[in-house]
Amino acid sequence: MSEATNRAGNPPGSHMTAEIAEQPQMFSHLLGQRRAIAELAARITERKPRFALLAARGSSDHAALYAKYLIEVLLELPVGLVSPSTTTLYGARPDLTDVLLLSVSQSGGSPDMLEVTETGRRHGATTVAITNNPDSALNDAAEMSVDILAGPEQAVAATKSYSATLLALYLLVDAARGGRGEQAEMIPELAQATLDTSHDAVEEAVRRYRFADRMVTTGRGYSSATAAEAALKLTETSYLSARAYSGADLLHGPVAAVDTETAVLALCSSGKGGEAMRAVLDTVHEHGADICAIGSAAPDVHATHRIGVPSCAEELAPVLEVLPVQRLALGLALARGDDPDSPRGLHKVTHTR
The missing domain is CATH 3.40.50.10490 (Glucose-6-phosphate isomerase like protein; domain 1)
Structure with missing residues (x-):
């Protein structure tokens, strides 16, 4: 729209x-x-x-x-x-x-x-x-x-x-x-800082990925949940073909389909999960993918574009790292001429059995 x-x-x-x-x-x-x-x-x-x-x-x-x-x-x-x-x-x-x-x-x-x-x-x-x-x-x-x-x-x-x-x-x-x-206790302040400081980097990511046809999202540990949520948000608001993998699963076969035409959204927050993503993104980088790293450990991994997030306890990182993901989905939808408030064919409550 x-x-x-x-x-x-x-x-x-x-x-x-x-x-x-x-x-x-x-x-x-x-x-x-x-x-x-x-x-x-x-x-x-x-x-x-x-x-x-x-x-x-x-x-x-x-x-x-x-x-x-x-x-x-x-x-x-x-x-x-x-x-x-x-x-x-x-x-x-x-x-x-x-x-x-x-x-x-x-x-x-x-x-x-x-x-x-x-x-x-x-x-x-x-x-x-x-x-x-x-x-x-x-x-x-x-x-x-x-x-x-x-x-x-x-x-x-x-x-x-x-x-x-x-x-x-x-x-x-x-x-x-x-x-x-x-x-x-500091999550409200860290969330506001995330929204305030990530704005320009998210806008740059929107310009970078506006015309992407497919995207892989990935993370390890607690951030696996954010990777899954990112794929859903991008698919339902921007109509991107997005697929989520844990970093470990990505290396067990799907990485073969990653190439220079693939955009990879990688969740990399400080802690054991973010550390484990280093080797994953080294391999993805070797395949020529365009990598957007989001999280407090984004500066420490192979990436083409980075969106930083304040550090916190690793088990709380998904609360913060999803915020720029939401902003990215919003921005991409608007840049593509769609209304993310009313995705085509979707409703707030889905009735299934």
């Missing part, structure tokens, strides 16, 4: 622009709920779950991947990602006694998440809903719930609700290990 205004009379991308800018303040509001989140975490730890399962779709599925790393690394619990259709289509009813089931849905309106949660609770799971809608059916179905406090989100592409979900999941897992969210 190339008109000066969209069908609602607003400039294209105005909602997405505003919602990206709201994130630092939103993080401050969410940090104010640390005590309530800690109380919920205490109820969970009292149950001594032996295993965790994560149920989600779309952007929430990428937040669940982030939670998978958090729980496996910080709590040292085994974690699995639910295949909702095993319940909704095939009628599987596994015994979930002593299992923690986290259902992540920004709207709380996904029918398959509702069915998975109801079924899991009936079969012994401790069920927790992570949503942006405390009045949703999913919250009613779960035994416990966390409100991510992102507020109404009008753009179809999730931005602030995604990052709020990440921070809420971090605060929950950190509280479960006995923390008080100390590492996250």
